[in-house]
Amino acid sequence: MKIDLTINKQKRTFLVEPNEYLLDVLRRYDYHSVRRGCDNTSCGVCTVLLDGKPVPSCSVLAIRCENRDITTVEGIEKEAEKLAHYFGELGADQCGYCNPSMALTVYALKRENKNAGDEDIKSYLVGNLCRxxxxxxxxxAIKRYLGDES
Ligand code: FES
Ligand code: FES
Structure with a gap:
């Protein structure tokens, strides 16, 4: 079946199976920044923004995304670069596998609560694991990014 949606501000039509998860569809359509980890909603590396909110794409049926708005890290390039700058500055990067999902989640937090404190950050990122x-x-690094008004 066909579904129409907006991804990274572009309208697109995807062909999907009724039981297919968003993660599988996005990777099939070459959005490889959306990563596969546990496949059971435990690790967060498959996170995308659905209507601006972080969701694990391994648990969202693609057909539920009809006419909705999806953002992958390619859609927040400037913000992801800013966060990457602070990660680099503080040596917070290792393999980088979790970076796209972290960037999307932290970006969503910044939009919701610019004044997030330590506990807010921990609780917002609780579903994003880094091995x-x-x-x-x-x-x-996330605290510095949240305080960056540039
Ligand atoms: S792959 Fe989706 S939460 Fe781990
Ligand atoms: S830096 Fe390797 S999983 Fe986070």
């Missing part, structure tokens, strides 16, 4: 880092440098 490599101890989160400390990432957390500090």
């Amino acid at each position: 490599c880092t101890g989160y400390v440098a990432q957390h500090e």
Whole structure:
């Protein structure tokens, strides 16, 4: 079946199976920044923004995205670059596999709550796991990014 939606501000039509998850559809259509991890809503690396809110795309049926708005990290390039700058500054990067999902989640947090404190950040990012880092440098980089008004 066909579904029409907007992705990264562009209208597109995707051909999907009724039982297909958004993660599988996006990767089939070459949105490879949307990563596969656990496939069971535990790790967050498949996160995209659906109508501006972070969701694990491995748990969203693609047909539910008809006429909705999806953002992948390619759609927030400037903001992702800003966050990457702070990650680099603080040595918060290792393999980078979790970076697109982190960038999307942190971007959504910034839009919702520019004054997020330590506990807000931790609770907003609770579904985004990173296998490599101890989160400390990432957390500090995220704080700097949230305070960046440029
Ligand atoms: S792959 Fe979706 S939450 Fe892990
Ligand atoms: S830097 Fe490797 S999973 Fe996060």
